[in-house]
Amino acid sequence: MTEQLKTQPYNLAVRLKLLELYYETQRAALFLQAAQALAALVPNKAASPEWQKCASMGRMLLPEESLFTTQGSDRIEFVGAGFAPAPAQNMAPVRRLGDDVRFTRHFEELAKGFESVRANTQFQAMLDMELTYLARRPSSLLHARRLSASLGGAQIYLKREDVSPRDTQLIISVVGQALLAQKLGRKTLVTSTVDGRRGAVTASIAARLGMQAVVFMDDDKSARHAANVFRMWLRGAEVLPTQDERSGEVQDAREAALKYWARNPADSMMIFGLDAAPEPYPSMAREFASTIGRECLRQVRLAARRPPDLVVARGGDNADALGLFPPMVAEQAIRLVCVEPLREAGQGDASAPLDPARQQLPPDKHRMAQSILEGMEYPSVVREHRWLRATGRVEYVKATLESAKKAIRDLNYFEGITPAIETAHALGWTCQAAAAMKPDQAVVLMIAEDAEKDIWEIGRLMGAPM
DSSP states (O other): OHHHHHHOTTOHHHHHHHHHHHHHTTOHHHHHHHHHHHHHHOSOGGGOHHHHHHHHHHHHHOTTOGGGSSTTSSTTTOOOTTOOOOOOTTOOOOOOTTOSHHHHHHHHHHHHHHHHHHTOHHHHHHHHHHHHHHSOOSOOEEEOHHHHHHHTSSEEEEEEGGGSOTTHHHHHHHHHHHHHHHHTTOOEEEEEOSSSHHHHHHHHHHHHHTOEEEEEOOHHHHHHTHHHHHHHHHTTOEEEOSBOTTTOOBOOHHHHHHHHHHHSTTTEEEEOOSSOOOTTHHHHHHHHHTHHHHHHHHHHHHHHSSOOSEEEEEOSSSOHHHHHSGGGTTOTTSEEEEEEEOOOTTSOOTTSOOOTTTOOOOHHHHHHHHHHHHTTOOOOHHHHHHHHHHHTOEEEEEEOHHHHHHHHHHHHHHHOOOOOHHHHHHHHHHHHHHHTSOTTOEEEEEEOSOGGGGHHHHHHHTTOOO
16 A cells, blocks of 8 residues: 555545554554644545544544644544533423532533533543543444344444443543543542442542542441442542531431532532533533444444444433434434334333432332442433434334344354343344345444343243253
């Protein structure tokens, strides 16, 4: 290719293939040299698909190189400030943590700071770089070659979030908020934690960034989750009780953390999870979670030499689509689909996911739900899914149990992967759709569930001797 460029120096397609070769073989110096040559030939980078692909690879291979983080280098991938859901109609009012006039000014000031940072491509590159170190990003994109060949249609790619480290979404959320705090000049990260997971991750990120961590945790939970408390202590975090020093009243850990932040707004920033907090936290959670979708777009463009034609995620009471779809909403050529199990009579309707912020649970089950949600770190799934429906960009479809069973058999036989049951429904629908598409088209399915939780149910479903 280098010889070909001597006679065809303006052949951008050849230059892009050379860049892809350097990227795939991790030859950073040669990649940068070739990228600089391409940049000199492309006066309008924002309008050049070749430069967009080059910049995407460059941010992953050379995250600190300013050539790939200048304006115009992230036009395709960045979610942008326009991705803001309007309140759903006929939705009962929800009290969000912090909905109090005492805190309004602090949330408004943070929102302004977030808007000033979110459109900065250098901030996005910094986030990607930190997630490479701390969360083993990007997760893999597997080309299911044998499964695709068996269907005779489009090429199926699997976005393998199921093999990512535990608490990946939690790490993404905390890293994003911590980097924002650092950009805004804050020195202390404040949070609450149920089982210590968010506290331990916050303490870890704070230590890496040279910041202080303050974690509020109920006394009874501190004893129950002593290992995570010890991790926080090792990382220099201050773990505070939830009893008010002045009144002696025992507060909710989240309320106690919020009050601490409100007393020290210029020096600290609150790290929220799925707590139904006011803006800008839902937008922040969505923005940082969309790292998954941005990765996916880069990976498919490299692997398939084209954008995906169809992207599929589970629907129902989960947040897969919220991490995958936001960067793709503006890409009108990409079909976005959420697949839900078709319930038999009496099983309930999967099209109405539960809102964790409004569930009325007994105290013991509520604490368990809080602990589970602490590892998710997504905004409210009901509000976000309703917004996605309202955009008209995301289709919500049903898949039968029979298609799920066939998908389990086929994915195991052709690719050696066992999908969990909800994911199998999504895969069953995806296979049917891919079979009707052209062989040069690309389909992506996100796999986020750990099949181990369903393994014996899968065995019973498939009629295995138990």
